[in-house]
Amino acid sequence: MAFMKAWTRWQDWVALVAGLYAALSPIWVDTTHEGGAVASLIVLGALLVITSLVSLARAAGAVTEWLIALWGVLLFIAPWVITYTGHSGAAWTSWIVGVIAVLAGLSVGVTGDLTHRRAVTH
Numbered sequence: 001m002a003f004m005k006a007w008t009r010w011q012d013w014v015a016l017v018a019g020l021y022a023a024l025s026p027i028w029v030d031t032t033h034e035g036g037a038v039a040s041l042i043v044l045g046a047l048l049v050i051t052s053l054v055s056l057a058r059a060a061g062a063v064t065e066w067l068i069a070l071w072g073v074l075l076f077i078a079p080w081v082i083t084y085t086g087h088s089g090a091a092w093t094s095w096i097v098g099v100i101a102v103l104a105g106l107s108v109g110v111t112g113d114l115t116h117r118r119a120v121t122h
Contacts, residue, residue, distance in 0.1 A: 007056050008059070011104040012055045012056045013056070015048055015105065016052035018101055019048025019071075021045070022041050024045070025041050026038045030087060030089045030090070031084070031087050036083065037094075041075075041090060045097070051071065066105065069102045069104075072100070072102035075101060076094065076098030078098075
């Protein structure tokens, strides 16, 4: 992880695009102006974008990888917690982007740890 170059991790780029999609989705996804759905998508999407940008720029922060996964978990559970499962577009956006973010965040953590272990043992 510490040996990677900045702006090169594809997982961070995936999380960035997913976050942008979530943050902008109230423009095209029917939320019927449900405040909780709109706020969840915008805020958690923006947090994904910001965290991804920090992770891309630094290329060494393990905290950002776990934060990306955390934002993904929160996005995934938001439709139930904030009760917008009835708005299928918003709910499905949360679920899909949440899964993508979790996979991207955990993928960087796993591959980064393995890369670091291999580099240290040689």
